[in-house]
Amino acid sequence: MEAKVAPQPAVQTPAPPVPKAKEGASPAEQRELKMKTSNVNLWYGEKQALFDVDLEIFDRSVTALIGPSGCGKSTFLRCLDRMNDVIDGCRVTGDIRLDGQDIYAPNVDPVQLRARVGMVFQKPNPFPKSIFENVAYGPRIHGLCSTKAELEEVVVGSLTRAGLFEEVKDRLHEPGTGLSGGQQQRLCIARAISVNPEVLLMDEPCSALDPIATARIEDLMEELKEQLCIVIVTHSMQQAARVSQRTAFFHLGKLIEVDQTSTIFTNPKEQRTQDYITGRFG
Amino acid sequence: MMEQHEHIVRSYEEELALLNNTIARMGGLAEQVLGQAIEALERRDAELAGATIKQDEEIDELQRQIEAEAVVMIARRQPMAYDLRQIMAALRISIDLERIGDLGKNIAKRAVAVVMEQQPKQLMLGLKHMGELALGQLKDVLDAFIERDADRALKVWYKDEEIDAMYNSLFRELLTYMMEDPRNIGLCTHLLFGAKNIERIGDHATNIAETVYYLVHGTAIVDERPKGDTTSSTPVALKRSAV
Numbered sequence: 244m245e246a247k248v249a250p251q252p253a254v255q256t257p258a259p260p261v262p263k264a265k266e267g268a269s270p271a272e273q274r275e276l277k278m279k280t281s282n283v284n285l286w287y288g289e290k291q292a293l294f295d296v297d298l299e300i301f302d303r304s305v306t307a308l309i310g311p312s313g314c315g316k317s318t319f320l321r322c323l324d325r326m327n328d329v330i331d332g333c334r335v336t337g338d339i340r341l342d343g344q345d346i347y348a349p350n351v352d353p354v355q356l357r358a359r360v361g362m363v364f365q366k367p368n369p370f371p372k373s374i375f376e377n378v379a380y381g382p383r384i385h386g387l388c389s390t391k392a393e394l395e396e397v398v399v400g401s402l403t404r405a406g407l408f409e410e411v412k413d414r415l416h417e418p419g420t421g422l423s424g425g426q427q428q429r430l431c432i433a434r435a436i437s438v439n440p441e442v443l444l445m446d447e448p449c450s451a452l453d454p455i456a457t458a459r460i461e462d463l464m465e466e467l468k469e470q471l472c473i474v475i476v477t478h479s480m481q482q483a484a485r486v487s488q489r490t491a492f493f494h495l496g497k498l499i500e501v502d503q504t505s506t507i508f509t510n511p512k513e514q515r516t517q518d519y520i521t522g523r524f525g
Numbered sequence: 526m527m528e529q530h531e532h533i534v535r536s537y538e539e540e541l542a543l544l545n546n547t548i549a550r551m552g553g554l555a556e557q558v559l560g561q562a563i564e565a566l567e568r569r570d571a572e573l574a575g576a577t578i579k580q581d582e583e584i585d586e587l588q589r590q591i592e593a594e595a596v597v598m599i600a601r602r603q604p605m606a607y608d609l610r611q612i613m614a615a616l617r618i619s620i621d622l623e624r625i626g627d628l629g630k631n632i633a634k635r636a637v638a639v640v641m642e643q644q645p646k647q648l649m650l651g652l653k654h655m656g657e658l659a660l661g662q663l664k665d666v667l668d669a670f671i672e673r674d675a676d677r678a679l680k681v682w683y684k685d686e687e688i689d690a691m692y693n694s695l696f697r698e699l700l701t702y703m704m705e706d707p708r709n710i711g712l713c714t715h716l717l718f719g720a721k722n723i724e725r726i727g728d729h730a731t732n733i734a735e736t737v738y739y740l741v742h743g744t745a746i747v748d749e750r751p752k753g754d755t756t757s758s759t760p761v762a763l764k765r766s767a768v
Contacts, residue, residue, distance in 0.1 A: 481603055508605050510743025514527045520605040522537070523530040 274301040277442060277472040278323060283337035285318060285327065292318050296337070296498045298491055300442075305464060305473040307483035307504065310493035311519065316476045319493065320444050323474065324360040325353045341442070358385050361435035365447040367427030369419035369434070374411050377419040377430055378402060381438040397437055405433035406463050425456025432463065436471075443467065445475040449482065461486050480520050484508045492516045526673060526741045529607065537602055544594055544615045545671075548622070551587040552667040554580065555622045556660060558629035559726060563656035566636035566719060567649055574640075577633040584626035591619040607743075614740040618670065621729040621736075625663065628722040628729075632656075635715045642712040648698060652720055655691045659723045662688065662730040669737050678737035681730055682746060688727035689754040695720045696756045724754060 278300040285293035293315045300306050300323075308316040318327065325346060327333045339346050346356055358381070369377050378398045381387075388394040398415075402408035407429040411422070419430050428448060435443060445464075449457040464473055464486050477483050483490050484504060491501040492513070500513040511517045518524070532538040558580050565574035595616045598604060604612050662681050669677035699713045699720070738746050 480605060484605075509609060511606050517527060517606045518530055521608045522533050524533060 274304050276300075277302040277342065278474075279338075279340045279343075280319075280322070281338040283319070283322060283335065283339060285315075285322065285336075286332075286334045287330070288332040292496050293322075294497045298498055298501060300472060300474060301489065302441075302472045303468060303470070304489065305468050305475060305487040307487035307490045308474065308476045308493060309478075309480060309483050309490060309520075310499075312478075314493040315496040316491075316493045317446055318496075320446055320474060320476050323442070323444055324357050324362055326357075326362065328353055358438045359440055360442040360444060361438065361440035362444045362446070363428070363431050363435050363448045365450050367424055367431050367451070369422070369427050369430050371418065371420060373416045374402075374419045374422070374430060375415040378433050378437045381434060385438055387438060401433040401437040402430075404436055404467070405429045406459060406466075407433055423456070425452050425459060428452060428456065428460060429463065432460070432467075436467070440471065442472045442474065445473065447476055447478060450478060457482070480508070492519065494519070526675070527607075537608075540594070540598055540602075541608065541611055544591065544598070544612065547587055547591050547594070548615050548618055549667070549671060551584055551591070551619060551622045552663070552670070554584050554587070555625045555629065556663055556667070558584065558626050558633075559656065559660050559663065562629045562632035562636065563653060563660070563723075565633055566639070567653050569636070569640045569644070571637050571640050574633040574636040578630050581626045581630040584623055588619045588623040591615055610740050610743060614670075614736045617736045618733050621732045625726050625729050628726050632719050632722050635719050639712055639715045644712065645702065648695075648702065648713075648716060651691070651695050651698065652716060652723070655688060655695060655720060655723050658688050658691065659726045659730065662727055666730045666733045666737065670733065670740075673737070673741050675738045675741035678734040678741075679746065682734040682738070685727045685731045688724055692720055692724040693755055 276299055280296055280298045280300075283293055283296040284291065296315075296319055298319075308320060310316045321327045322335055322339060323346075327335060335347065341356075341359065345351070346360075370380065372380070375398055378401050379394055382394060382397050388397055399408060402411065407426060410426060411430075419427065422430060428451075432443075432448075449460050452460065461482065464475070467473060475483075475486065487504045489501060490504045490507040492499045492507065492511075492515070494515050500507065500511060500516045502512070507516065508520060511520065532541075558577055561573055561577040561580070564570070565577060595612050598612055602608070662684060666678060666681045668674070669681065696717065699717050702709045703713045735746055738744075
């Protein structure tokens with residue numbers, strides 16, 4: 244994962260003022276705007292996968308992206324940290340901003356961007372290294388710690404925040420791959436938050452976990468959202484309803500409806516949203 | 526309201542249909558209880574009153590059944606959106622219908638109590654008319670539920686004012702009778718409670734109207750409902766000067 248260019252600050256373009264939340268908006272909308280996408284279109288070769296997606300993502304809250312398989316929600320999530328850059332033939336147009344700054348600007352280093360926008364995947368994917376090294380990797384390559392003691396502090400701190408430290412403190416130097424699925428996923432979360440990201444993207448983080456491990460991750464999300472902005476893709480509507488403050492429904496590459504989670508699951512405005520969340524033939 | 530497509534899981538569709546049918550049955554029974562109770566009171570028919578009192582048990586049983594079905598559905602299906610509103614509506618409406626059944630039963634009991642009394646025709650006519658109005662409201666709101674017709678529910682909601690107005694005038698009339706001759710007090714008190722029961726039934730019908738509106742639109746009715754029942758603040762002394 245070597246960066247080809249010398250690391251630069253992730254973004255340098257002058258920041259336009261962050262739009263103020265509307266007055267009288269509901270609590271989740273009073274949160275500060277963290278990311279904003281406008282007119283995002285995406286093609287895999289000839290095939291268009293996203294159509295004019297406009298979405299506002301707020302800080303210190305969880306935004307859930309739901310929709311049937313192939314609706315583009317994961318593709319969209321991967322636009323937010325430029326993970327699609329590495330896919331051959333993938334082309335993105337439109338505007339995606341983090342704190343008002345264009346993340347697709349030519350001077351933005353994707354590696355630096357991904358330190359600000361972390362990602363957790365569906366399948367836990369720890370490096371074939373020790374638990375300690377898994378978490379220490381990020382801070383080390385980004386040069387966040389100058390001393391060994393400092394690095395240790397960051398590793399312990401991240402594992403603690405991920406709710407894993409108590410379970411692994413006696414075996415920090417054993418391989419991360421020896422942990423259970425749920426523990427591995429929390430290790431991946433610890434790894435993602437070790438570089439102090441501002442946004443955490445989660446792509447179906449619980450789909451391979453049992454209900455107890457899922458509950459642990461959901462509890463963790465609740466805690467993490469106090470400090471950062473979380474975007475989660477999930478196939479479980481119940482999970483979206485449980486953990487998120489805002490929910491966006493995607494269908495056939497289009498953003499159909501986005502609203503307060505409580506509204507989406509009790510009184511959605513769009514027929515397609517209702518058909519999907521209530522399990523009807525659309 | 527948006528179109529309701531069928532569920533992919535057929536048994537879910539069947540469970541919701543069953544819930545709807547049970548409400549419809551319960552509503553039919555509540556209408557019957559109310560209609561018979563008023564008839565029993567008017568005709569001084571103790572037998573009909575007795576049968577009506579028994580019939581209320583069936584309504585109670587259906588209410589328990591709906592509650593059990595709804596709880597199981599929430600646990601097993603984790604309903605969302607319109608489905609969730611349907612189940613919540615069924616629960617709420619069943620509670621209102623159960624209360625309407627109780628109030629109807631209460632009227633039937635009073636019919637038994639006043640069987641031997643001489644009834645002034647005009648008073649009975651007023652009470653009967655009020656009962657018919659409440660029965661009409663109940664019918665309309667149940668149709669609105671079955672047809673998911675929020676506008677019809679809204680009409681019921683506004684029309685409750687008429688029952689309230691009638692109750693006010695009956696209240697005054699009954700007071701006058703009582704003041705005219707203390708021997709009327711026994712009968713008039715029963716009739717007054719009967720009228721109050723009908724007025725309460727009207728209120729439950731408006732509750733159901735609110736539920737139907739919520740079921741269809743997902744929001745509460747925002748308008749202020751005209752409150753017509755002023756008897757609780759009517760001074761009795763005022764009537765004495767009128768006598």
